[in-house]
Amino acid sequence: MLEVYAHAIKELTGLHWSQVVNKIDAEIKNAGGILTREAAAHLVANELGIKVSRQETRHTDVLVITFIASRRYTEKR
Numbered sequence: 001m002l003e004v005y006a007h008a009i010k011e012l013t014g015l016h017w018s019q020v021v022n023k024i025d026a027e028i029k030n031a032g033g034i035l036t037r038e039a040a041a042h043l044v045a046n047e048l049g050i051k052v053s054r055q056e057t058r059h060t061d062v063l064v065i066t067f068i069a070s071r072r073y074t075e076k077r
Contacts, residue, residue: 005041012050020044 002024009020027040035043045051 002038002041005038005045009041009045009048009050013048 006017006020006024009015009023010017013020015023023044024037024040027043028035028037031040
């Protein structure tokens with residue numbers, strides 16, 4: 001699921017993948033290493049004005065997880 005958060009951040013901000021990963025790593029370091037990478041990615045998304053909400057649906061034996069990301073800022077890349 002980390003990849004989904006990171007992809008949403010990348011696509012909605014125009015940052016390069018390495019920049020996204022660096023921001024996630026910095027968030028973990030700033031928290032003293034107590035955050036998971038997924039939690040750090042969620043915090044980075046919030047800091048960049050991206051609201052990510054998770055919705056889960058169970059269809060038979062498959063768990064479908066949909067992430068809905070929306071930008072709160074204008075198109076300034």
